[in-house]
Amino acid sequence: MRLPIVKLKGVHKSYVYGEERIHVLRGVDLKVGRGEMVGVFGPSGSGKSTLLHIISTLDFADEGYVEVMDTVIDPRRMGEDDLAIFRRKYIGIIFQSHNLFPEMTALENVYFPLLMKGYSPLRARRRAEEVLESLGLRDEIKKNVQYLSGGERQRVAVARAIAMGAEVYVCDEPTAELDKENALNLMEVLRALCEEGRTFIIATHDERLLPYFHTVYTLDSGVLKRKKKEVEHGENAGSSE
C-alpha cells in the first residue's frame, strides 16, 4: 500500500445561493497515496473544483475530516499565514481559470514566482525555460500571455506549477484546451514527476487521460465512487487502499 498523503473522510460542503442551499459534497471519502495519479470525473457542476479547492486548502469542508501531508486541514487550527506557508511548501495548484499575470510574458509568469521562492535570477531563468520547453512552448517564451491561445496559456500555468515544485499537485481540467499531442505530452511530463514520487489529483472530462491514472473516481450526487480501472499504468500502478 502506498503511504497515504491525502485523506478525506465524510466531507460535506454546501453553498448558500440566494434563498437556496446547494449541497455539493455529501460525504466524500478519499485516500490518495504518495506517487499516485488519481483522476476525478463527473458532470459539470458535480463539485470537482469544490473538492480540489478543499484538498488544496483554498476552501474548507463544512463537516468531515481532511488531512494532507500528515497535517489536519482545519481553519480553526491553522491561521491564514500557516495555511499559506503550508500551501507554498507542499501543494501545486493548476486552476481551471489559469490565473496568469496577463501583462507578463510566458517566461516571466514562470520566472517571477521562482525568484520569490529564492532562486537566483540565472537559476530561475534556466528552470523556467526548461519547463516551458518541456511543454512545447519554446517559441512562446517571450510572448505576452494575453496573446497566447487558450491551450498555450493552459500549458504556461502547468509550467509555473511544475517549476515551483510540490508534493501534491491539484489540477483542474489541465488538458481541457489542448489537442491530443499536447495533452499526451503534458501527461508524460506529469507521469515522470509521478514516478519520482509526486502525487496528482486531476479533475477532468478528458477520456484520453484514462491510461495515465492509477485510480479513477466519479463524483456522483455529491459522493465519490471508485471506478474499476481496466488499464493500469507503469509497474507501480496500484490502489490507494
Ligand SMILES: Nc1ncnc2c1ncn2[C@@H]1O[C@H](COP(=O)(O)OP(=O)(O)OP(=O)(O)O)[C@@H](O)[C@H]1O
Ligand atoms: N463559491 C460558490 N458559491 C456558490 N455556489 C458555488 C460556489 N462554488 C461552487 N458553487 C456551486 O457548486 C456546484 C459545484 O461547482 P464546481 O465548480 O465544484 O463544479 P465542477 O464539477 O467543477 O464543474 P465544471 O466541470 O463545470 O468545472 C455548482 O452548482 C456551483 O454553482
Ligand SMILES: [Mg+2]
Ligand atoms: Mg470545475
